[in-house]
Amino acid sequence: MAKGYLSLVLHAHLPYIHHPEDPNLLEERWLHEAITECYIPIIKVCNNLKKENVDFKITISLSPPLMAMLSNPLLQKRYLKHLEKMIELSKKEVKRTESLPEFQVVAKMYQNLLHQAYLIFHVQYHNNLLQAFKELQESGHVELITCAGTHGYLPLLSIHRESVEAQVKVAVDYFKETFGFQPPGMWLPECGYFPGVDEILRNNGIQYFFVESHGLLYAKPRPKYATLAPLRCPSGVAAFARDIESSKQVWSAQEGYPGDFDYREYYRDIGYDLDYDYIKDYIHPDGIRINTGFKYHRITGKTDYKEVYKPEWAREKAAIHAGNFMFNRQKQVEYFSQFMDRPPIIVCPYDAELFGHWWFEGPQWLEFLMKKIHFDQNEIETIAPSQYLERHSHIQPATPCASSWGHEGYSDVWLDDSNDWIYRHLHRAAKSMINAARAANRSNDYWHHRILNQAARELLLAQSSDWAFIMKTGTMVDYAVRRTNEHLERFDKLIQSLRKGEIDQDWLEEVEERDNIFPSVDYKVYAGI
Amino acid sequence: MFSILTAVVVILILVAGYIAYKIRISPARKRLPRNTEKITREQASDVINRTSPFRADMEFAKATELGGESVKKVTFPPLDFSTEDQTEIVLLPKNPQWIFAYWNIFEKTVKDFEAQYGNNSWNISQALLQVYNHTEDSMHEILINDYANNWYLQVNPDSYYTVILGRRFPCGKFVELAVSNKVQTAAADISTIIDKDWLPINECWKVCKDYTAGISSQEFMDK
Numbered sequence: 001m002a003k004g005y006l007s008l009v010l011h012a013h014l015p016y017i018h019h020p021e022d023p024n025l026l027e028e029r030w031l032h033e034a035i036t037e038c039y040i041p042i043i044k045v046c047n048n049l050k051k052e053n054v055d056f057k058i059t060i061s062l063s064p065p066l067m068a069m070l071s072n073p074l075l076q077k078r079y080l081k082h083l084e085k086m087i088e089l090s091k092k093e094v095k096r097t098e099s100l101p102e103f104q105v106v107a108k109m110y111q112n113l114l115h116q117a118y119l120i121f122h123v124q125y126h127n128n129l130l131q132a133f134k135e136l137q138e139s140g141h142v143e144l145i146t147c148a149g150t151h152g153y154l155p156l157l158s159i160h161r162e163s164v165e166a167q168v169k170v171a172v173d174y175f176k177e178t179f180g181f182q183p184p185g186m187w188l189p190e191c192g193y194f195p196g197v198d199e200i201l202r203n204n205g206i207q208y209f210f211v212e213s214h215g216l217l218y219a220k221p222r223p224k225y226a227t228l229a230p231l232r233c234p235s236g237v238a239a240f241a242r243d244i245e246s247s248k249q250v251w252s253a254q255e256g257y258p259g260d261f262d263y264r265e266y267y268r269d270i271g272y273d274l275d276y277d278y279i280k281d282y283i284h285p286d287g288i289r290i291n292t293g294f295k296y297h298r299i300t301g302k303t304d305y306k307e308v309y310k311p312e313w314a315r316e317k318a319a320i321h322a323g324n325f326m327f328n329r330q331k332q333v334e335y336f337s338q339f340m341d342r343p344p345i346i347v348c349p350y351d352a353e354l355f356g357h358w359w360f361e362g363p364q365w366l367e368f369l370m371k372k373i374h375f376d377q378n379e380i381e382t383i384a385p386s387q388y389l390e391r392h393s394h395i396q397p398a399t400p401c402a403s404s405w406g407h408e409g410y411s412d413v414w415l416d417d418s419n420d421w422i423y424r425h426l427h428r429a430a431k432s433m434i435n436a437a438r439a440a441n442r443s444n445d446y447w448h449h450r451i452l453n454q455a456a457r458e459l460l461l462a463q464s465s466d467w468a469f470i471m472k473t474g475t476m477v478d479y480a481v482r483r484t485n486e487h488l489e490r491f492d493k494l495i496q497s498l499r500k501g502e503i504d505q506d507w508l509e510e511v512e513e514r515d516n517i518f519p520s521v522d523y524k525v526y527a528g529i
Numbered sequence: 530m531f532s533i534l535t536a537v538v539v540i541l542i543l544v545a546g547y548i549a550y551k552i553r554i555s556p557a558r559k560r561l562p563r564n565t566e567k568i569t570r571e572q573a574s575d576v577i578n579r580t581s582p583f584r585a586d587m588e589f590a591k592a593t594e595l596g597g598e599s600v601k602k603v604t605f606p607p608l609d610f611s612t613e614d615q616t617e618i619v620l621l622p623k624n625p626q627w628i629f630a631y632w633n634i635f636e637k638t639v640k641d642f643e644a645q646y647g648n649n650s651w652n653i654s655q656a657l658l659q660v661y662n663h664t665e666d667s668m669h670e671i672l673i674n675d676y677a678n679n680w681y682l683q684v685n686p687d688s689y690y691t692v693i694l695g696r697r698f699p700c701g702k703f704v705e706l707a708v709s710n711k712v713q714t715a716a717a718d719i720s721t722i723i724d725k726d727w728l729p730i731n732e733c734w735k736v737c738k739d740y741t742a743g744i745s746s747q748e749f750m751d752k
Contacts, residue, residue: 218716226729397724410715416623500607501606504602
């Protein structure tokens with residue numbers, strides 16, 4: 001019998017980037033990079049563990065925009081083309097590094113990884129990775145959950161309850177359509193919690209969500225077990241908190257594993273380093289240099305001088321770090337279980353995109369960790385939150401504190417002078433949407449319903465937290481501003497056309513094709529009925 | 530000579546095969562006019578986009594602007610719903626110490642104000658925010674100017690607030706223009722409220738003493 005639980009949560013999300021009109025959009029590379037470097041390696045790790053009969057449980061949150069992109073035939077086709085191009089580059093790289101044996105080892109590693117990616121993506125899952133996640137859910141190794149509709153940052157949308165209800169309901173409905181079952185939990189985008197959102201979650205069948213550590217530590221009344229057990233919100237929904245110590249070990253720039261000098265250096269990429277004539281076919285057609293994913297150096301130290309990456313050294317470190325992580329969790333569990341009347345639960349949520357993309361060795365670390373937990377010890381059991389709730393139903397009632405996992409722990413990232421201008425527009429649009437939805441609810445007109453469904457898609461897309469986040473971080477700001485404006489402009493045109501009783505069908509069809517997320521969306525969610 | 534003839538025959542076979550293939554797939558194409566249209570549009574965009582990733586969208590926006598010449602304009606009964614623009618003020622809590630307030634003042638509000646209080650009454654009155662702390666039952670005022678449409682307000686953690694947007698005449702008379710939503714700022718510390726059935730376990734709380742909010746992926750990526 002284990003003394004405590006480890007609940008590892010990977011939240012996978014990318015904003016909805018769907019531009020049928022532009023096959024070379026830089027931002028579409030985000031999806032390509034994440035599929036190759038994160039999602040496929042995570043799937044590979046889980047499948048390896050399954051094959052080796054390792055008993056493990058991971059919770060994976062798939063955001064609706066990511067689910068929509070992974071199942072979109074056009075984007076699948078484009079990714080496959082990209083992957084083929086990268087395989088072609090890997091062959092060239094193996095040849096180019098013939099006289100540089102240390103580099104060639106790395107080139108061959110990439111060639112091998114890309115071939116495996118092709119086999120997994122195209123041959124095994126026929127271009128649809130959602131199938132992989134579904135199989136892992138069905139075999140009991142992964143608990144699949146989702147997050148709000150377009151990853152809207154709910155605390156700042158909450159002045160209209162209908163906006164939050166729509167973000168939650170649309171996501172749950174879409175998840176059910178895609179996977180065929182009710183998601184047991186929800187990842188609140190950016191862990192953005194405000195008291196009352198739990199009631200909306202409950203109304204949509206959600207049993208649990210996650211908050212940043214102080215979401216529980218500052219709860220009212222004070223929690224008995226700090227972050228080591230969930231709280232029951234007034235709505236009945238359970239709130240689990242991020243563990244402080246294990247967060248630091250992975251996230252912290254100073255103390256975290258990903259900064260180890262033997263790990264791969266993210267910021268040295270042949271897309272920037274090699275001669276233009278050699279690399280031009282693998283960067284943006286306009287000649288804009290971008291990451292290719294071929295990186296040959298290790299972090300080495302706090303210096304610009306970088307040594308060549310040694311895959312076997314990095315792998316060794318990933319194993320050591322997995323052992324260290326497990327050892328620390330064992331110590332935590334051993335210590336706290338002495339004082340608690342229930343096994344402590346250590347919740348470790350991470351962005352899935354950290355694993356493989358920023359932290360190249362992250363998936364290896366995950367595999368080592370799950371194996372070590374299975375084979376080398378008895379103190380910890382990996383668990384999904386819904387399993388915990390089945391075993392421990394007597395939970396302390398309390399109200400968590402409004403919080404997020406962003407910098408400073410509240411809404412600072414999504415609300416400052418770089419992005420505060422968007423909220424008056426988002427709120428105005430939400431108000432129009434609510435008024436129009438209520439009016440149309442009494443109408444039987446086909447066009448009213450069709451136009452309002454598209455208006456709902458535009459509003460949801462404008463509400464993605466990603467745009468405010470990008471504006472704050474200062475890179476690719478033009479794209480974030482453009483997307484916010486575009487969706488709001490399209491929304492306004494749709495609303496105007498409703499009042500006018502006239503629409504250009506070509507335009508509507510084009511907008512429906514481009515912003516085609518949530519095909520079954522029902523605008524009535526905004527009518528509050 | 531023989532090889533040239535062979536090549537010609539092979540080319541003819543290929544051409545015939547291609548024509549047969551086109552004939553075979555053409556009915557299917559006709560059944561899917563919309564798909565064909567999409568492909569054409571995408572191909573056209575490909576060409577446009579070679580130089581600029583955004584040009585195609587601009588072209589699209591121009592070509593499909595509402596109210597322009599359209600071949601497929603459809604009409605339906607107009608939908609009647611309220612979009613009355615009312616002067617409003619909205620509060621968004623940023624963190625335990627700050628609230629962001631924005632407001633929209635519409636021309637009608639200014640006209641109505643001047644109609645009631647006389648010509649130039651808008652200009653001679655001072656815009657201000659009355660910040661109500663319901664938790665402490667206190668109020669303070671912040672003078673604002675007519676160019677601002679938003680303000681960051683310094684506040685207390687774990688408190689309820691509303692803000693009234695208004696104007697004050699030199700004589701002291703205050704006119705309310707809009708009342709905000711009521712918001713609660715987040716707590717910034719551990720609660721003093723204890724549930725006697727769930728007495729905190731000191732050992733569980735020991736590790737939390739050095740806790741600082743806000744370690745995030747962003748921090749990691751920045752460094």
